[in-house]
Amino acid sequence: MPAGGKPTVRSRRLGNALKRHREAAGLDQTDGADAIMKSVSKISRLESGQTSASALEVRTLLDRYGVEDADERSRLLEWARRSNERGWWIDYQEAVQPGYADHIALESEATCIRSWGPVLVPGLLQTPDYTEAVITIGPRLIAPKRAVELVKLRQERQRRIGEGGAHFTAIIWEPALTALNCEPGVWSGQLAHLLDVGERRNVTVQLLPLAANLTAGMSAPFVAFSFGVEANVEAVTLENPANTNVVEAPEDLAHYVKVFDQLRSAALSPDRSAEYIRRLLEVGTQHREEGP
Numbered sequence: 001m002p003a004g005g006k007p008t009v010r011s012r013r014l015g016n017a018l019k020r021h022r023e024a025a026g027l028d029q030t031d032g033a034d035a036i037m038k039s040v041s042k043i044s045r046l047e048s049g050q051t052s053a054s055a056l057e058v059r060t061l062l063d064r065y066g067v068e069d070a071d072e073r074s075r076l077l078e079w080a081r082r083s084n085e086r087g088w089w090i091d092y093q094e095a096v097q098p099g100y101a102d103h104i105a106l107e108s109e110a111t112c113i114r115s116w117g118p119v120l121v122p123g124l125l126q127t128p129d130y131t132e133a134v135i136t137i138g139p140r141l142i143a144p145k146r147a148v149e150l151v152k153l154r155q156e157r158q159r160r161i162g163e164g165g166a167h168f169t170a171i172i173w174e175p176a177l178t179a180l181n182c183e184p185g186v187w188s189g190q191l192a193h194l195l196d197v198g199e200r201r202n203v204t205v206q207l208l209p210l211a212a213n214l215t216a217g218m219s220a221p222f223v224a225f226s227f228g229v230e231a232n233v234e235a236v237t238l239e240n241p242a243n244t245n246v247v248e249a250p251e252d253l254a255h256y257v258k259v260f261d262q263l264r265s266a267a268l269s270p271d272r273s274a275e276y277i278r279r280l281l282e283v284g285t286q287h288r289e290e291g292p
Contacts, residue, residue: 008049008102008105009102009105009106009235009246010079010082010105010109011049011050011051011052012048012049012248013049013079013227013234013235013248014046014049014052014053014058014076014079014080015046015047015048015049015050015053016047016049016234016248017076017079018032018046018047018053018058018061018062018065018076019047021061021062021065021067022047022061022065024065025064025065025066027064027065029043029044029047031064032061032064032065035060035061035063035064036057036060036061038057052080053080054080055077055080055081057080058076058077058079058080059073059077062076071228072228075227075228087101087104087105087108088108088156089101089104089105089108089153089156092149092150092152092153092156096153097243097244098243099237099243099244099245099246100243100244102237102244102246103223103237103239103244103246104157106225106235106237106246107124107157107160107166107223107225108157108160109227110166110225110226110227111166111167111226111227111228111231112166112167112169112225112226112231113161113166113167113168113169113223113224113225113226114168114169114170114171114223114224114225114226114233114260115168115169115170115171115221115222115223115224116171116219116221116222116223116259116260116263117170117171117172117173117176117221118172118173118175118176118208118216118220118221119173119175119176119221120134120176120221121172121176121177121190121194122168122170122172122223123154123157124157124158124161124168124170125158125168125170125193125194125197125203125205126154126158126190126193127186127189127190127193128151128154128155129183129185129186129189129190130182130186130189130190131150131151131154131155132147132151133182133183133186135147135150135151161197161200161202161203164200164201164202166202167202167203167204168202168203168204169203169204169206169264170203170204170205170206171206171207171208171260171263171264171267172205172206172207172208173207173208173210173212173216174207174208174209174210175210177191177194177207177277177280178210178280188281191277191280191281192281194277195274195277195278195281198270198273198274198277204270205270205273205274205277206264206267206268206269206270206273207267207268207272207273207276207277208263208266208267208268209266209267209268212266212267215262215263215266216263218259218262218263219256219259219263220238221238221239222236222237222238222239222256222259223236223237223239224236224253224256224257224260225237233253233256233257234248234253235247235248235253236248236252236253236256
């Protein structure tokens with residue numbers, strides 16, 4: 001059974017993938033149960049993520065379902081081997097709520113991450129000073145020690161992007177940068193950091209102009225994750241003040257894919273976005289030096 005006695009992100013993803021392949025093969029749960037010589041309820045629990053599957057069971061099911069793609073087989077077998085593995089973020093368990101842990105688990109294994117940020121700079125692109133400013137102005141009273149842990153946690157999350165482990169595309173609405181209400185040094189440092197990371201081969205930063213306010217209003221912030229060679233979205237996370245929710249239903253994922261495509265089409269190109277940020281940084285710095 002998944003750790004904690006409830007579905008984990010990994011066990012749900014594995015179960016969803018196995019169900020998808022079974023249905024594509026035109027088979028029912030009885031066929032899967034016969035293949036691994038288990039009960040139908042076992043297949044049901046496996047597909048819902050309520051229980052883990054061994055690598056042998058996954059291999060047998062993939063054979064029965066006629067899945068021959070080597071990359072797909074390797075990916076699902078790896079998920080089976082790691083379904084109950086504890087993530088590195090367990091060291092920050094006092095600062096991580098269950099929904100946030102699910103987000104980090106998805107983030108740590110994704111090959112492609114897409115983020116829409118109408119209000120804030122995405123966490124994977126934040127500087128430590130900016131993160132601290134965001135955390136301390138929140139509605140919750142956060143103890144200094146916990147605030148330090150949250151800043152460190154966010155920096156740890158950025159390692160995957162820094163090491164090139166995933167491609168990250170961020171669409172940021174213009175007011176998220178122009179309305180930064182923080183110390184001048186924090187503001188300029190964050191904008192300069194966006195210019196730096198935007199030059200990495202695995203990072204794409206695009207600004208949605210202020211005038212595209214109707215497009216920006218289509219959705220609250222969300223992050224979409226892909227895990228295979230193909231950039232198919234397999235999970236979306238929605239953050240709110242209380243927690244983080246994971247969306248996995250295919251029809252809901254299709255909706256967020258369409259929304260992100262519309263946002264990206266309306267946004268400035270990466271080069272024009274960098275030019276805008278550079279100009280904003282220059283004008284803002286000059287204004288601050290001149291004073292009111």
